[in-house]
Amino acid sequence: MRESEMIICRCEEVTYQELLDTAITYSCSARELKLRTRAGMGYCGGRTCRSIVDQVAKQVGSEQSKKNISLKYQAPIRPVNFVDLGGEGK
Amino acid sequence: MNNVIIIGSGPAGLTAAITCAQKGLEVSVIDEYMKPGGRLLGQLYEQPDGSWWNGINESKKLFQQAVNLGVQFYLETPVFNIEKKDSLWVVYTDKETFQTTNLLLATGAAEAPVPIPGWTLPGVMSIGAAQIMTNVHRVKPGNRGLIIGINVLSSAIAMELKLAGVDIACLALPKNNQITHESAHPKKVLDSLLHVAHMAPSTFVKLGSKLMKNNFMKELGVTFYPRNGVKMWDIPIQLKKAVIEIYGEQEVEGVTIASISSKGEVIEGSEENIAVDFVCIAGGLYPLAELAALTGCPFHYIEELGGYVPLHNEQMMTPVEGLFVAGNITGIEGAKVAAAQGKIAGLSIAKRSGKHQLDEDLKDAVQQGADTRKNAYIQFHPEVDSGRRRIQEEWEEYLVNNTVQFF
Ligand SMILES: Cc1cc2nc3c(=O)[nH]c(=O)nc-3n(C[C@H](O)[C@H](O)[C@H](O)COP(=O)(O)OP(=O)(O)OC[C@H]3O[C@@H](n4cnc5c(N)ncnc54)[C@H](O)[C@@H]3O)c2cc1C
Numbered sequence: 001m002r003e004s005e006m007i008i009c010r011c012e013e014v015t016y017q018e019l020l021d022t023a024i025t026y027s028c029s030a031r032e033l034k035l036r037t038r039a040g041m042g043y044c045g046g047r048t049c050r051s052i053v054d055q056v057a058k059q060v061g062s063e064q065s066k067k068n069i070s071l072k073y074q075a076p077i078r079p080v081n082f083v084d085l086g087g088e089g090k
Numbered sequence: 091m092n093n094v095i096i097i098g099s100g101p102a103g104l105t106a107a108i109t110c111a112q113k114g115l116e117v118s119v120i121d122e123y124m125k126p127g128g129r130l131l132g133q134l135y136e137q138p139d140g141s142w143w144n145g146i147n148e149s150k151k152l153f154q155q156a157v158n159l160g161v162q163f164y165l166e167t168p169v170f171n172i173e174k175k176d177s178l179w180v181v182y183t184d185k186e187t188f189q190t191t192n193l194l195l196a197t198g199a200a201e202a203p204v205p206i207p208g209w210t211l212p213g214v215m216s217i218g219a220a221q222i223m224t225n226v227h228r229v230k231p232g233n234r235g236l237i238i239g240i241n242v243l244s245s246a247i248a249m250e251l252k253l254a255g256v257d258i259a260c261l262a263l264p265k266n267n268q269i270t271h272e273s274a275h276p277k278k279v280l281d282s283l284l285h286v287a288h289m290a291p292s293t294f295v296k297l298g299s300k301l302m303k304n305n306f307m308k309e310l311g312v313t314f315y316p317r318n319g320v321k322m323w324d325i326p327i328q329l330k331k332a333v334i335e336i337y338g339e340q341e342v343e344g345v346t347i348a349s350i351s352s353k354g355e356v357i358e359g360s361e362e363n364i365a366v367d368f369v370c371i372a373g374g375l376y377p378l379a380e381l382a383a384l385t386g387c388p389f390h391y392i393e394e395l396g397g398y399v400p401l402h403n404e405q406m407m408t409p410v411e412g413l414f415v416a417g418n419i420t421g422i423e424g425a426k427v428a429a430a431q432g433k434i435a436g437l438s439i440a441k442r443s444g445k446h447q448l449d450e451d452l453k454d455a456v457q458q459g460a461d462t463r464k465n466a467y468i469q470f471h472p473e474v475d476s477g478r479r480r481i482q483e484e485w486e487e488y489l490v491n492n493t494v495q496f497f
Pocket of ligand 1: 097122127128129133168169176200201217221246291375378416418424
């Protein structure tokens with residue numbers, strides 16, 4: 001397997017090359033890179049690829065933030081059943 | 091209501107729970123794992139004085155002490171959201187919703203990924219997963235493995251795997267790309283490896299740590315680094331080889347490894363295949379601070395502490411009223427430091443709950459924390475002290491423009 005084909009976001013099947021190309025083409029921040037490629041927006045909430053998306057945006061994109069988390073966290077931070085989320089599970 | 095909820099039952103959370111309960115608070119501990127102890131559970135190594143640090147026993151002791159003091163435990167209970175409503179914290183789990191006046195986040199650390207072509211094959215796992223399988227569940231991750239990433243954690247776990255009778259082909263670097271950069275650079279890795287030198291019986295590494303104080307010597311050290319690697323606990327450490335691919339049809343069958351220059355560039359034609367049935371990826375640790383991020387607590391990126399950490403002071407308070415942090419969420423360090431921080435947080439929470447005459451105790455606990463750091467056997471970043479100073483400075487700067495509700 002070539003490095004370019006390597007999958008970075010497993011949930012949304014985003015490759016390394018796709019992240020690099022997007023970050024370079026649009027000079028992305030981490031957030032923009034996420035929104036454009038959907039990397040980190042799948043079922044797991046980016047638990048594996050978050051730091052890679054961040055890293056790519058820092059290395060070849062435009063991400064510079066030191067004082068704020070570059071990729072925002074949003075609840076739920078763990079996968080939850082809809083019944084539990086809606087309070088019907090209890 | 092004089093209560094506290096602690097999220098995370100690692101050494102920080104358990105020690106904080108014990109401290110709060112001793113001061114008469116009503117304490118609940120919530121953890122998503124099925125056993126209390128956090129990352130302490132997987133730890134097993136010989137200390138400089140020759141005694142063994144057995145994380146399972148240490149966890150049991152702490153857990154028993156907490157239970158005896160009346161601490162309530164909710165295990166297998168992931169917290170998926172926290173929120174402040176009026177002056178109370180609301181803690182959401184898929185079982186119950188809890189409320190509390192004081193909330194302590196002791197959620198520890200997570201492992202950073204290192205992408206390598208083939209890393210999605212079954213049989214590839216993080217180094218921490220291999221540690222938990224072996225030391226906690228007593229299941230061999232495989233018969234012969236290879237570890238990608240050379241750092242304190244991977245060297246320590248390589249030794250643990252070896253103790254369990256698992257063969258480790260070698261520790262090697264990841265191939266250099268836009269993501270791996272420093273961890274794929276032999277000189278940078280050697281730099282940080284010198285700090286585990288005291289753990290290695292190899293004369294080369296021991297000698298190295300004294301000789302390679304300056305950059306020039308380090309350059310030489312990498313240039314003349316033996317092609318066959320240096321052995322630690324009989325496992326080859328390959329600072330001048332990088333894994334370029336993990337291969338296999340349905341699962342891991344082996345890896346392709348190549349020689350690299352001292353700058354980390356692959357030397358064409360040096361590729362060879364090594365047959366293994368599992369691969370561990372060791373990308374280092376970062377503070378697991380997702381819950382703190384939901385509260386609007388300010389964060390700072392501090393490399394020496396492992397990444398983004400929630401703003402906090404020496405007493406483990408955050409600027410968000412009633413929100414405390416302790417352990418690896420504040421920076422990556424060993425279990426003893428995490429426990430010492432747990433004690434500080436526990437005392438701070440007791441103080442906020444109106445318990446009197448804790449100032450001396452608190453001062454002593456802060457001092458004890460600093461001493462524990464100084465004498466720590468495992469250090470994840472050589473400059474952790476300066477990282478700690480940085481966050482304290484950020485705190486003081488924050489106080490200039492903001493008001494924080496102290497006790
Ligand atoms: C893989 C790995 C190996 C390590 N090996 C060593 C070692 O050999 N020696 C050493 O000194 N240090 C080691 N460390 C460092 C380790 O983090 C500290 O030693 C220590 O365990 C940190 O304690 P803590 O209490 O801060 O967090 P932890 O011990 O990590 O405990 C945190 C707990 O919080 C729980 N948690 C997290 N998020 C949630 C949530 N949303 N809901 C519910 N529960 C949650 C977790 O399940 C966990 O039990 C290792 C760390 C890792 C990640």
